[in-house]
Amino acid sequence: GAGVSQTPSNKVTEKGKYVELRCDPISGHTALYWYRQSLGQGPEFLIYFQGTGAADDSGLPNDRFFAVRPEGSVSTLKIQRTERGDSAVYLCASSLLGPANTEAFFGQGTRLTVV
């Protein structure tokens, strides 16, 4: 695809349920980031993948949040026992790796609503 693709675009779930959000990065982009954007706020960093491994998960708010990238391409953000406070737009971004400054390209986001 031409850009970063995120599915679903919208997700409504009940409190306590489990959800998975998918990110398909630009082909060849080794670096992948997840951010969360709450209403009226800028995006906040959650986790960074370099290839298949999570190089930095310091932004994950608690252990209900987990992300994987098993083949170094598609990534899935998983949220267990969802809470109303998890409602936000979840953004994925990908970029090349390299010594030069590389631009991060963002997906359209998944709007998660927990009711």
Place this chain on the structure above:
Amino acid sequence: AQRVTQPEKLLSVFKGAPVELKCNYSYSGSPELFWYVQYSRQRLQLLLRHISRESIKGFTADLNKGETSFHLKKPFAQEEDSAMYYCALKQRRYGGSQGNLIFGKGTKLSVKP
């Protein structure tokens, strides 16, 4: 603490007027700063970065280390400039140029005809 501050939630100007969107940062190392823009119903996209010293769509931004600022400016605003603007700071880690972005809360620019 590393932080990006955008003091204005909303900035409203008339077409043809000058625009300045303010951004201040706090960072212990050598900062790498960006402006991202989000037009209505579109994804977040890079507008410009300080290291390139470029002008995109008539916008410029100069890094002022003394004032820890990276304000975005345009001499003559156009209606199509109406959008959300986010200032962002790269939190460089992992021993190289990679790092996540720390975003400000954003400023909504509204350009009236």
